[in-house]
Amino acid sequence: MAKILIIGGGGMVGQKLAHSLAADPFHAGDEVTLFDMAFPAEGGAPAAQKLPGNITDKGAIRRLAAGRPDLIFHLAAIVSGEAETDFDLGWNVNMMAFRDLLEALRAEVVSSAHAYKPRIVFTSSIAVFGAPFPEKIDDTFFQAPQTSYGAQKAVCELMLSDYIRKGFFDGMSIRLPTICVRPGKPNKAASGFFSGIIREPLNGVEAILPVSRDVRHWHASPRSAVGFLRHAATLDTTLLNARPALNMPGVSCTVEEQIEALREVAGNDAVALIREEPDEAIRAIVKNWPRDFAPERALALGFHAEDSFRQIIETYIADDLKR
């Protein structure tokens, strides 16, 4: 029996991950703990424990570590838009709280005389990269983020990699593409519209498009995100060759191509619900975002995403669209 801890387990991806683990006979005997500030009021994923709390609470973090989870998924974060407007909040939650978690877990590892060695899967982001970019970003392109969120994620990767290198933990960082189509309500991420322009029309609601249609970006579905996390949880990490931060696969397409995929799946009436309303603040953030990747290492290690944006829409319809 393994103890699995999902930090950020109340969020969209955390909940889907918990559902995925609960549905897997291989994990039938495992004890899954979710930690987050809030959980869905109803219909939430099953878990042995749902602990409400804040990752900036050092006492709470020490108690989580004292439970000696075998596997920790770290998904909690202040999203990009909010980290950009609230500098302190972003650095405190996205970086300092993660350092406190690493230190609390390391204390358990050391006090166990290294009998305890958890695996940590850290969800990073393609926001660790900043413009200008090559046509496709390869696996050795440098981290020069142009947002606080991206800088915080890059810092966490570097910290985790060093703790792993020193033998305190096993694990890796996975750099998620923009996750699309997110179900539910918009969040504060500047990337929210990439989901909105698909989700709202499929639900018969008007959607705002704040950027021009030629914006190209890198996407994967929530189902793929869960697949990345679960693959990272069982991967033979010696194959990472001491470079445990990895660009995940995804689909590169323009907003125009997203819209045409929506037209194929749901017709002109759906597309007519997209209203263009330029937002300079969002444009300014998005223009510094990656457009395309050559994630060769991740593909060679067996990570996989959708092959087309149409597949991403179909995944949303299958997994999340209420009918």
Add this chain to the structure above:
Amino acid sequence: MAKILIIGGGGMVGQKLAHSLAADPFHAGDEVTLFDMAFPAEGGAPAAQKLPGNITDKGAIRRLAAGRPDLIFHLAAIVSGEAETDFDLGWNVNMMAFRDLLEALRAEVVSSAHAYKPRIVFTSSIAVFGAPFPEKIDDTFFQAPQTSYGAQKAVCELMLSDYIRKGFFDGMSIRLPTICVRPGKPNKAASGFFSGIIREPLNGVEAILPVSRDVRHWHASPRSAVGFLRHAATLDTTLLNARPALNMPGVSCTVEEQIEALREVAGNDAVALIREEPDEAIRAIVKNWPRDFAPERALALGFHAEDSFRQIIETYIADDLKR
């Protein structure tokens, strides 16, 4: 009149930097403060203030920030070998104390309503890179350090870059080559032998060579290091295009080429003082170090180093060799 603060001002490069500023008529009216744990007992560089203290002392850091220095050179660090053996010390001094410094300075910037905006020149290192490497490391090669020291430097760069991007500070990070030939006694850096095999023979003393002669590495003299720092202090930072961490120029050569340069300058008797004594711990660290760079951005921005290792030896003889 400018207020200049050198953190790590008691160290080898800090002292040479202070000497250089004191000798420059352009800086005649400036007030130079040195902060360090210790200063040379005699013959130290002139300065308006020499403040003994530890950068992990938050009170001391706040007092330094309250002085509102216009220009801060940050050179203080636990060196690579020691950061590798003392994990806590390395992260606390090399990363956390730097964050505390940034936060203390940001508090001054904010309380001045941004009338105060210091320039910070952070000395980083080529240790931010980890093997395997391309033949020459270019300006967009990724940070995947294989030492705690390198990870800490990479984290500091990312933090500083974000504070700069948000407009709190001006400044940049400069990634120094291995500084060679260091005068004086060996320090705890794993790179110490690169200086030792030149310095000791020139002083008539036996030197230990712990690695094989085909090891290739990247060097610049202390005089060049001071030149980099002073150029970074006055550079038009808009030219950095929001990528304020830069690989510095240097000389790429093998240990064999170093030894042959020593033979040219000082003859066979000097070379005969080098004794090979393999050290597996040092070999293991050094094999993950960069060998060569294409520092195009730094060269285009006017940073320059020596053209040959022979010049590096001659710089040592001119600047530091006691006769």
